[in-house]
Amino acid sequence: MVRSEGTKYGIGFGSALAIAISYTTNKSILWAIIHGILGWLYVIYFALFRS
Numbered sequence: 001m002v003r004s005e006g007t008k009y010g011i012g013f014g015s016a017l018a019i020a021i022s023y024t025t026n027k028s029i030l031w032a033i034i035h036g037i038l039g040w041l042y043v044i045y046f047a048l049f050r051s
Contacts, residue, residue: 014040021046 015036021043022028022035035042 011039014043018042018046025050 018039019032019036023032025046026032
């Protein structure tokens, strides 16, 4: 149970973080939704390749 709940909160936090980064960077709700779906993938991409 603990592992399942931790995974759920990790995925939720990743999505929320991706949405916040995306909206701050792009000022677009559509991109924020798309990046929220991608979650941690977008967060990692942003951390590695932002200029």
